Amino acid sequence: xxxxxxxxxxxxxxxxxxxxxxxxxxxxxxxxxxxxxxxxxxxxxxxxxxxxxxxxxxxxxxxxxxxxxxxxxxxxxxxxxxxxxxxxxxxxxxxxxxxxxxxxxxxxxxxxxxxxxxxxxxxxxxxxxxxxxxxxxxxxxxxxxxxxxxxxxxxxxxxxxxxxxxxxxxxxxxxxxxxxxxxxxxxxxxxxxxxxxxxxxxxxxxxxxxxxxxxxxxxxxxxxxxxxxxxxxxxxxxxxxxxxxxxxxxxxxxxxxxxxxxxxxxxxxxxxxxxxxxxxxxxxxxxxxxxxxxxxxxxxxxxxxxxxxxxxxxxxxxxxxxxxxxxxxxx
Amino acid sequence: xxxxxxxxxxxxxxxxxxxxxxxxxxxxxxxxxxxxxxxxxxxxxxxxxxxxxxxxxxxxxxxxxxxxxxxxxxxxxxxxxxxxxxxxxxxxxxxxxxxxxxxxxxxxxxxxxxxxxxxxxxxxxxxxxxxxxxxxxxxxxxxxxxxxxxxxxxxxxxxxxxxxxxxxxxxxxxxxxxxxxxxxxxxxxxxxxxxxxxxxxxxxxxxxxxxxxxxxxxxxxxxxxxxxxxxxxxxxxxxxxxxxxxxxxxxxxxxxxxxxxxxxxxxxxxxxxxxxxxxxxxxxxxxxxxxxxxxxxxxxxxxxxxxxxxxxxx
Numbered sequence: 001x002x003x004x005x006x007x008x009x010x011x012x013x014x015x016x017x018x019x020x021x022x023x024x025x026x027x028x029x030x031x032x033x034x035x036x037x038x039x040x041x042x043x044x045x046x047x048x049x050x051x052x053x054x055x056x057x058x059x060x061x062x063x064x065x066x067x068x069x070x071x072x073x074x075x076x077x078x079x080x081x082x083x084x085x086x087x088x089x090x091x092x093x094x095x096x097x098x099x100x101x102x103x104x105x106x107x108x109x110x111x112x113x114x115x116x117x118x119x120x121x122x123x124x125x126x127x128x129x130x131x132x133x134x135x136x137x138x139x140x141x142x143x144x145x146x147x148x149x150x151x152x153x154x155x156x157x158x159x160x161x162x163x164x165x166x167x168x169x170x171x172x173x174x175x176x177x178x179x180x181x182x183x184x185x186x187x188x189x190x191x192x193x194x195x196x197x198x199x200x201x202x203x204x205x206x207x208x209x210x211x212x213x214x215x216x217x218x219x220x221x222x223x224x225x226x227x228x229x230x231x232x233x234x235x236x237x238x239x240x241x242x243x244x245x246x247x248x249x250x251x252x253x254x255x256x257x258x259x260x261x262x263x264x265x266x267x268x269x270x271x272x273x274x275x276x277x278x279x280x281x282x283x284x285x286x287x288x289x290x291x292x293x294x295x296x297x298x299x300x301x302x303x304x305x306x307x308x309x310x311x312x313x314x315x316x317x318x319x320x321x322x323x324x325x326x327x328x329x330x331x
Numbered sequence: 332x333x334x335x336x337x338x339x340x341x342x343x344x345x346x347x348x349x350x351x352x353x354x355x356x357x358x359x360x361x362x363x364x365x366x367x368x369x370x371x372x373x374x375x376x377x378x379x380x381x382x383x384x385x386x387x388x389x390x391x392x393x394x395x396x397x398x399x400x401x402x403x404x405x406x407x408x409x410x411x412x413x414x415x416x417x418x419x420x421x422x423x424x425x426x427x428x429x430x431x432x433x434x435x436x437x438x439x440x441x442x443x444x445x446x447x448x449x450x451x452x453x454x455x456x457x458x459x460x461x462x463x464x465x466x467x468x469x470x471x472x473x474x475x476x477x478x479x480x481x482x483x484x485x486x487x488x489x490x491x492x493x494x495x496x497x498x499x500x501x502x503x504x505x506x507x508x509x510x511x512x513x514x515x516x517x518x519x520x521x522x523x524x525x526x527x528x529x530x531x532x533x534x535x536x537x538x539x540x541x542x543x544x545x546x547x548x549x550x551x552x553x554x555x556x557x558x559x560x561x562x563x564x565x566x567x568x569x570x571x572x573x574x575x576x577x578x579x580x581x582x583x584x585x586x587x588x589x590x591x592x593x594x595x596x597x598x599x600x601x602x603x604x605x606x607x608x609x610x611x612x613x614x615x616x617x618x619x620x621x622x623x624x625x626x627x628x629x630x631x632x633x634x635x636x637x638x639x640x641x642x643x644x645x
Binding site: 043142145146148149150151152153154157158159161162163165166169262265266269270282285288289292293296299300303306307310311313314 | 342343345346349350354357358360361362363469472473475476477478480481484485488491492499578581582585586589590600601604607612615616619620622623624627
């Protein structure tokens, strides 16, 4: 026993004498590695910059907006872009740049909330399917398949129609009974409806991912090794299952957020999402449908913004996938 | 295979039943009374309780939920989709008038995407990791990222206002009129990148396989190698991806038809939901889900035929 340290010390001493064979470098974890890769990928980096700008615009919207997004200036309705109004004004004379900033606020709010809701739903259902036995698994996956076989926009429209009438009736009744002004102000009702609709159509994606990740990781050799060496379920969960399935989940959440932004503007475009007076890119686009022939700026501004944000989410998601899931890297 | 098909059909059928039940429950408990909605929408009609009750009885809307749903299923089993409350026409007629238009657009978009996507994918793979490759992949991705309701107006703006090569495409004059060009082109952008990416990835994977090298080594021409050995494994993911875009096509149709004023299935969906017309909503949900389920089923059946290694659905 006493010899052991000495035996180890020998190569160390020779290494010190001849110089290290491998140049010394800082320890690199998966995360620092992933970050390096991400930064090296120009498209992904550009996507990240756009996404950060989008969330900053949403956060700082009220401070950045030159005008109130509801303020009408009757004299300059439908004005083209100018120094005074960066993106021009709309049919009611409202400043489009300010409305875009508030639209970013709606979109970011919806994206963050619906992604959280559907992620929680997806994790619960996916984990239940993976760990509660084959019978539960069969039923839950059937439910997932069934939900996925309804065209998502159709389902969202259905949910929206069903919830809206109920909720507004309920609010009316509450106002009649309590005479509380709170129940008259229903601007946030749109958001609740949109949250419900988008979250209910987005969870299957997360549920499938979580289930397959949980199954793949818990069948892996290193989990078996950990179990054989006596690790508790909790330790296996926190040290093996969660860290190893985190990469794909982060990628899915990024892509899901982009999809939620898109769904919000889609629903608003169809007139069942965020309603006026709230600002939404989708409804701005819809309002422009009658006017764009004479006033193209009405359509170009929201259309290009939506396109750029979508591209940013796609490129960033792809880059993130390459960086975080090196084994799945595409050819 | 037969057992697999039977269980598969049972699963789908049960799923369809669940979808119909939930949809009907959402209408019944959520969306409210379509008769009252109709009276409220028409200003010249005062909401007369007796007239409304008579109409409710006529459409069987005064029954309890389960009876109504049972009646609906019974009629459905006889192929009867019911009568539209607003339009006063049978829903079958409305579907017969609108669905073929949407199917024409959807199917031609899929075919065009496949015909264009496979060569593009092969071309990109041939020039793997060159500027050509990146341009093709990034280009189709960009078109896919831009939602239909953004791409549609932008293309109209480009072709009508700036280039002036066509009149505003609004309405429907059949598939082979100039009005159909933009709708089909816009709808095609959804499946196109999927086909290109899948073809490209499949070729890159296959071209280094041993049996391809063997085929070359035994003296087959490049053309024979491509047709006899590469085509099959490449077709597999492409067929899958084409089958799985059905859902995107139904979603896209709703927007495309709104933008281009096409009286198709998407328009029927929007109109039905706006007026809470139970039979119309149920028909659109039924058909939407059926289209997706059938195409998924076709993919699963085609899979083992194209790849002997797959014996049943994964």
